[in-house]
Amino acid sequence: MPIILDHVTYKYSTGTAYEKTALSDVCLTIPDGQFIGIIGHTGSGKSTLVQHLNGLLKATEGTIYYNGKDIYDKTFDMKDLRTQVGMVFQYPEHQLFETTVFEDVSFGPKNQGLPKKDVDLRAYEALSSVGIPQEVCDSSPFELSGGQKRRVAIAGVLAMKPAVLILDEPTAGLDPKGRDEILDLIQETHRRSGNTVILVSHSMEDVASYVDRIIVMDGGKVKYDDTPKEVFKSYKELEEIGLAAPQVTYLMKELKEAGWPVKSSVTTVSEARDEIIKALKK
Amino acid sequence: MLRDITIGQYYPADSKIHSLDPRVKLLATLVYIISLFMVDDVFSLLFISVALAAVIVTSKVPFTYIMRGLHSIIILLIFAAAFNIFLTPGIPIFTIWKLNVTKEGIKSAAVMMIRMIYLIAGTSLMTLTTTPNALTDGLEKSLSPLNKINVPVHEIAMMMSIALRFIPILIEETDKIMKAQMARGADFESGSIIKKAKNMVPLLVPLFVSAFRRANDLAMAMEARCYHGGEGRTKMKPLKYQKGDAVAYVLLAAYLAGVIIIKIVTNSIL
Amino acid sequence: MKSIKQMMIEARGLSHEYFRRDDDGNVTEIVNALSGVDINVKPGQFIAILGHNGCGKSTLAKHINVLLTPSDGTLYVSGMDVKDEDNTIDIRRNAGMVFQNPDNQIIASIVEEDVAFGPENIGVETDEIWKRVEKSLKSVGMLEYRDHSPNRLSGGQKQRVAIAGVMAMQPKCIILDEATAMLDPVGRKEVLSAVKELNREKHVTILWITHYMEEVTEADYIYVMDKGKIIMEGSPKGVFSQVELLREHRLSVPQITELAFELKEEGLPLPDGILTREELIEELNKCRLS
Numbered sequence: 001m002p003i004i005l006d007h008v009t010y011k012y013s014t015g016t017a018y019e020k021t022a023l024s025d026v027c028l029t030i031p032d033g034q035f036i037g038i039i040g041h042t043g044s045g046k047s048t049l050v051q052h053l054n055g056l057l058k059a060t061e062g063t064i065y066y067n068g069k070d071i072y073d074k075t076f077d078m079k080d081l082r083t084q085v086g087m088v089f090q091y092p093e094h095q096l097f098e099t100t101v102f103e104d105v106s107f108g109p110k111n112q113g114l115p116k117k118d119v120d121l122r123a124y125e126a127l128s129s130v131g132i133p134q135e136v137c138d139s140s141p142f143e144l145s146g147g148q149k150r151r152v153a154i155a156g157v158l159a160m161k162p163a164v165l166i167l168d169e170p171t172a173g174l175d176p177k178g179r180d181e182i183l184d185l186i187q188e189t190h191r192r193s194g195n196t197v198i199l200v201s202h203s204m205e206d207v208a209s210y211v212d213r214i215i216v217m218d219g220g221k222v223k224y225d226d227t228p229k230e231v232f233k234s235y236k237e238l239e240e241i242g243l244a245a246p247q248v249t250y251l252m253k254e255l256k257e258a259g260w261p262v263k264s265s266v267t268t269v270s271e272a273r274d275e276i277i278k279a280l281k282k
Numbered sequence: 283m284l285r286d287i288t289i290g291q292y293y294p295a296d297s298k299i300h301s302l303d304p305r306v307k308l309l310a311t312l313v314y315i316i317s318l319f320m321v322d323d324v325f326s327l328l329f330i331s332v333a334l335a336a337v338i339v340t341s342k343v344p345f346t347y348i349m350r351g352l353h354s355i356i357i358l359l360i361f362a363a364a365f366n367i368f369l370t371p372g373i374p375i376f377t378i379w380k381l382n383v384t385k386e387g388i389k390s391a392a393v394m395m396i397r398m399i400y401l402i403a404g405t406s407l408m409t410l411t412t413t414p415n416a417l418t419d420g421l422e423k424s425l426s427p428l429n430k431i432n433v434p435v436h437e438i439a440m441m442m443s444i445a446l447r448f449i450p451i452l453i454e455e456t457d458k459i460m461k462a463q464m465a466r467g468a469d470f471e472s473g474s475i476i477k478k479a480k481n482m483v484p485l486l487v488p489l490f491v492s493a494f495r496r497a498n499d500l501a502m503a504m505e506a507r508c509y510h511g512g513e514g515r516t517k518m519k520p521l522k523y524q525k526g527d528a529v530a531y532v533l534l535a536a537y538l539a540g541v542i543i544i545k546i547v548t549n550s551i552l
Numbered sequence: 553m554k555s556i557k558q559m560m561i562e563a564r565g566l567s568h569e570y571f572r573r574d575d576d577g578n579v580t581e582i583v584n585a586l587s588g589v590d591i592n593v594k595p596g597q598f599i600a601i602l603g604h605n606g607c608g609k610s611t612l613a614k615h616i617n618v619l620l621t622p623s624d625g626t627l628y629v630s631g632m633d634v635k636d637e638d639n640t641i642d643i644r645r646n647a648g649m650v651f652q653n654p655d656n657q658i659i660a661s662i663v664e665e666d667v668a669f670g671p672e673n674i675g676v677e678t679d680e681i682w683k684r685v686e687k688s689l690k691s692v693g694m695l696e697y698r699d700h701s702p703n704r705l706s707g708g709q710k711q712r713v714a715i716a717g718v719m720a721m722q723p724k725c726i727i728l729d730e731a732t733a734m735l736d737p738v739g740r741k742e743v744l745s746a747v748k749e750l751n752r753e754k755h756v757t758i759l760w761i762t763h764y765m766e767e768v769t770e771a772d773y774i775y776v777m778d779k780g781k782i783i784m785e786g787s788p789k790g791v792f793s794q795v796e797l798l799r800e801h802r803l804s805v806p807q808i809t810e811l812a813f814e815l816k817e818e819g820l821p822l823p824d825g826i827l828t829r830e831e832l833i834e835e836l837n838k839c840r841l842s
Contacts, residue, residue, distance in 0.1 A: 097483065519678075
């Protein structure tokens with residue numbers, strides 16, 4: 001079920017001194033099953049963009065088609081859209097509210113109107129997929145560690161089995177291990193269920209090794225939209241807009257300039273390692 | 283949206299009103315409010331209108347900005363006006379379904395509306411032209427005699443200024459949590475009042491948890507910066523009366539005298 | 553006594569334990585948030601403390617600022633014993649602290665008034681406060697924002713205001729407890745370079761607490777913590793050469809160091825603890841020539 005954004009513009013505080021265009025004339029097609037990274041610095045419009053995809057924000061101009069249907073149409077079922085397009089906000093652990101972990105994860109499926117049996121089943125499934133042990137399910141979500149809370153909050157959205165999963169900075173504030181764990185589990189659910197995943201991030205290094213496609217946002221516009229390799233070729237321009245390519249990309253560029261027979265479009269450590277070994281063997 | 287709430291927000295500008303001592307502005311606001319409830323005749327209201335308009339112009343705060351504070355109470359205003367129109371006894375002018383519309387009713391509704399609007403305009407003007415810190419400083423200083431009877435004036439003032447600082451942050455947070463729960467299918471709009479109240483739980487619990495976490499963090503940050511109550515504290519901007527403040531006090535006295543004189547004169551004529 | 557005076561921060565066997573209680577108030581567990589921590593920080597140094605979330609690094613920071621007191625061991629800050637309550641305000645003035653959440657440490661609604669909060673608390677005269685506010689805001693490059701509301705600043709700018717607020721108390725040392733954890737890369741860079749400048753230009757001792765390895769490659773000395781203990785210490789080179797040990801403690805190394813490590817595993821004759829691209833290229837060129 002593809003999502004198509006057709007010339008979407010979003011302005012807020014219209015008519016006041018603080019009027020600001022957060023998105024301007026964004027056109028995108030998001031086909032099924034892609035793993036997409038949306039990158040941009042704070043204020044680039046990346047969070048605003050994803051909040052349009054499940055109808056939390058309404059475009060000032062332009063429209064969005066979900067599954068071929070205009071989501072701003074009066075007959076369009078917005079509630080259904082929100083169950084299809086799941087959204088994990090920044091610091092999602094701040095939205096936990098129930099008395100037990102299990103109840104909290106059940107909140108989404110319950111709102112979907114599923115029978116109790118299915119709700120329970122989904123909650124269990126989601127919790128085990130994020131690696132929360134059974135014995136924790138009955139404890140209060142407020143007693144968990146920071147990393148666990150984050151995973152419970154993500155499970156709360158996974159339990160709704162969204163066809164499209166959006167995560168806004170899911171690794172913010174986590175330590176390196178916690179970050180890798182979260183990204184790995186997102187990749188795992190993507191592989192298993194084949195859902196579309198949209199990962200919003202300001203960290204190039206995080207995103208490069210996971211996604212199929214990178215959308216770079218700057219000043220409310222789509223600046224680049226391509227595979228990581230292609231996007232990182234423009235590392236100089238990326239730097240100008242407050243982003244940077246992974247360190248290994250720089251290294252390989254410099255090696256190439258120093259006369260090494262290596263590809264410069266390298267984005268991960270393991271790729272770089274293989275390239276260097278290959279070059280040394282020549 | 284929630285972002286548009288202006289009460290308690292400061293509008294930076296370089297005007298005579300902005301640079302007044304907050305104590306002057308506090309007293310002036312108090313006198314102004316009392317004067318609003320003293321009068322109900324056309325001449326007095328006209329006099330107050332002129333005074334208010336003069337202050338608004340001097341303050342350099344855009345008129346629309348002041349009036350935006352009215353949005354939040356418009357329904358209350360309409361209700362209050364309706365009650366006044368229909369329920370004030372007096373000479374009926376006409377009748378809508380068993381309800382008499384009286385001359386007195388219309389008059390008292392009009393006076394009430396003007397009072398409410400002026401009240402909001404006047405008080406917003408004070409908060410718009412005074413930084414929250416200056417405002418609490420002013421309160422702290424004006425109320426300091428109460429310290430003698432063990433009222434923790436400094437602590438109250440500090441709490442107020444912190445509350446003012448955190449209102450915009452908590453509003454933003456509410457917006458965010460609301461969206462996050464809506465993304466999980468929460469419904470904050472439809473249903474009966476009881477259902478609506480119940481539906482607020484997923485919003486209120488995280489909001490309280492977050493407010494407590496923030497309070498805890500802030501208390502620690504304040505301690506780390508050597509905060510230990512009002513004792514031995516100095517001020518970056520200590521309150522000191524300037525020439526302008528004396529002029530303002532004279533004008534304020536003139537205003538009060540004006541209101542009283544008009545009141546006496548109109549009373550004796552009517 | 554002389555050796556204590558020379559140290560900015562000196563901890564010996566510093567321990568902190570607290571009781572965890574169930575709903576009825578019965579003690580269920582004794583948690584050792586810190587156990588036997590020894591650290592030395594000399595005046596003017598840039599010291600980093602690394603560790604994953606929950607390793608005890610924030611607990612340590614709070615001791616240095618007397619927000620917590622030790623259960624055991626000793627801690628001297630600028631020669632003053634933290635256990636002596638008369639020293640509390642003096643210690644806090646000498647060792648200022650910047651916290652993680654930019655929103656939750658700005659007290660006033662105007663930037664300059666917030667910076668003045670510390671000096672006001674310690675009774676600095678009005679004229680002097682104005683001078684200090686101006687100087688501190690300038691030192692972090694935020695002077696032009698002096699009459700702004702903090703709410704409209706970016707995360708990096710808010711943190712710089714918080715640093716200015718500490719600087720206005722003229723401390724000898726600043727402790728930054730994950731001050732960049734909630735910022736984006738631009739903000740992180742902003743704050744780190746502001747702090748490095750204070751260290752370099754004003755010789756303020758810095759205790760930089762983080763889990764971002766990239767930030768501490770230039771530190772004078774690094775302590776790595778886990779489970780309330782110091783598990784590794786040394787120069788950045790020394791610490792980052794132990795890639796596997798760091799990984800065991802939920803930490804990672806900078807990408808370049810990781811690549812060098814993996815190349816070494818493949819049999820390349822590279823030295824341990826390569827931190828920068830220049831170093832790696834130089835070493836790789838050597839490999840290629842031989």
